[in-house]
Amino acid sequence: MKITLEGLGKKFAREWIFRGIDYTLESGKSYAITGGNGSGKSTLLKILSGVADPSKGKIIYETKHKTVGVEEIWRYLVLAGPYTELIEEYTLLEQLTFHTSLKKMTKSIDEIIETLGFESAKNKQIQDFSSGMKQKLKLALAFFTESEILFLDEPTSNLDQKNIDWYQSWLPQVSNDRLVVICSNQTYEYEHCDEIISVESFKI
Template sequence: MPILEVNQLQKSFGDIHAVQGISFSVEPGEVFTIIGPNGAGKTTTLEMIEGLMAPDTGEIHFGELNWKQHAIEIKKKIGVQPQSSAMFDLLTPKENLDLFASFYDKARSTAEILEIVNLTDHQNNQVKKLSGGQRQRLAIGLAMISDPEIIFLDEPTTGLDPQARRNIWEIITQLKSLNKTTILTTHYMEEAEKLSDRVCIVDQGRVVTLDSPSNLIEKLTKEREVRLSFQDGETAALDGELFSNQLESVIRTEREGTSLKLWTLNPEDTLLNLFKFTKEKDYLLEQVSIREMSLEDVFIAYTGKEWRD
């Protein structure tokens, strides 16, 4: 049984139709990621699910619970990553966690939360002295303090350096190992592809596609792009292009100077044939690579918009 079901959510602000019939379900223990261009309706959808605003129409169910009849019970089941402004800068991480824990009948151990978010060594430093990554880890810890079943993380790695971002990834992986359900929004395609069990792409207030990252990529195309660079000049690249066009597995080619790009349904066989060809011709290859399709390619295909971090 899904832990969360969203059915035909709609929300308008005057003439702006922010959300237009969004529906999906989330299974227990999965990392479910919502991505989309700016203005796609991600934040509005998330805020309706979190109970921060009511939909114009549509239904939100947490198992047998809904916001109209079971608001108190739902609040005990969910944890929401607070914005940094919700923290008390003059208190320490331990004091912030202890304070938030006092708001709930049941709370997870502060020491355990500090361990999970890797802030044990900084637990007695004032929040204002923490780095951006440490503050984000504390925000996730505050979302976890009530030991919720579902944790909402809204762009938790935005603005962080690569190492701090990966520290957050480790926490999300730990949440999964604890069988917590994580609903994530992110601006980073690599993050969504690496962490998510399923990805929901939203555009213009609607769900345009939803599946696991690997299935979304596989549905897009089975073609793979192979890139070669010839040390022996443009003549070698031209010969390589003519040879490639004779291979059944090659769909199309594109040559520029000494570089050759080709698209193939079977990169292994194509490369094997190309290596035999270059050896027979005594051509030297400077660089060879296979470009796999990514979640960013899926995003662009479905929304027509280039993703920018």
């Protein structure tokens, strides 16, 4: 997978959040999008994932020498962020069963539950999970879904040190040949990334 950004920009009202981004992202590499709070990191990631539209410029998605339209790119990616939702009324087992009915996974449901360390919570409703448990589940769904692109936004928010260690241990293992993009202002979240894209360097 290759994602090419050409003159990409986004503005709200009359203010440019970022502007003039020319960049190429490719499978087999990990990229960190950095910047302070409110700098536009999440906005850029949403544009990359097709959730939001740019105000200027364009994005070209290519896989196996074929161009993929923005309306189809969701088939090739998985995203975990503060704005991605879980089905609160489902139990953990129901959430995983539903997710695996839509996406091909690299682990079985039982293996995912074991990897999470949530064996005692498999029949517990998601709404009764702590914020840290919910975040860890979002990460697991992203990590173990087969996809060419892995997008992570503030991946360790609400995680304690033990689960930050879990994240840091698994991230290199699930990156493999994927195109990985991590939005963060925490160095430990993206320390394995190959390239750093500072959103603030594209402010005009």
